């Protein structure tokens with residue numbers, strides 16, 4: 001499915017990046033582990049048409065995926081799913097909370113993401129989907145959108161990750177690749193991620209997960 005078809009399926013044909021505001025914010029690519037070999041390998045090995053990223057923040061990892069596709073002549077789109085409202089770890093930490101740039105009592109993080117995509121020239125390879133993860137997965141399932149690659153980097157609590165894995169598994173095509181962030185076989189900062197991924201792979205009889213530098217990956221059987 002190309003970007004045009006994704007916008008028809010998810011946005012009733014209205015391009016969310018049309019008519020950007022004149023007062024675009026400056027580029028701000030603060031993120032976490034946004035450049036990672038698993039993301040580049042997913043692009044070069046699967047040559048995906050549709051990547052879904054759940055948890056985008058300011059878009060640094062979205063940009064890396066979109067750029068890597070462009071560099072390899074792959075005509076694909078990243079569907080960037082995020083509420084752009086932050087997660088518990090952002091709200092609980094005063095410095096990260098400031099990054100949400102609340103205005104009149106509501107985060108304005110999406111405006112930073114929007115500016116980054118437009119200023120970095122990848123808007124024609126990205127479709128934002130400002131919904132919570134479970135609703136976004138259901139919308140994509142209803143609209144018949146499947147993903148070749150899913151990068152999960154949203155809520156890091158065990159219950160969130162477990163729910164996200166179950167919600168997104170039907171959206172991933174057979175043979176597709178699932179990548180999850182903040183996986184650490186030694187526990188790490190978010191041990192719930194590791195517990196949820198390991199439990200999911202055991203329950204669904206999935207080989208893996210394989211992990212490297214804080215991310216893990218596993219394939220959906222054909």
Ligand SMILES: C[S@@+](CC[C@H](N)C(=O)[O-])C[C@H]1O[C@@H](n2cnc3c(N)ncnc32)[C@H](O)[C@@H]1O
Pocket residue numbers: 030031032033034054055056057058059060061062081082083084085086087131132133134153154155
């Ligand atoms: C760690 S950040 C993503 C970082 C990003 N991938 C990068 O490389 O910079 C997590 C993001 O997930 C989003 N998020 C958390 N829970 C979510 C949920 N249930 N549905 C959608 N987005 C969620 C937050 O708003 C936040 O922007």
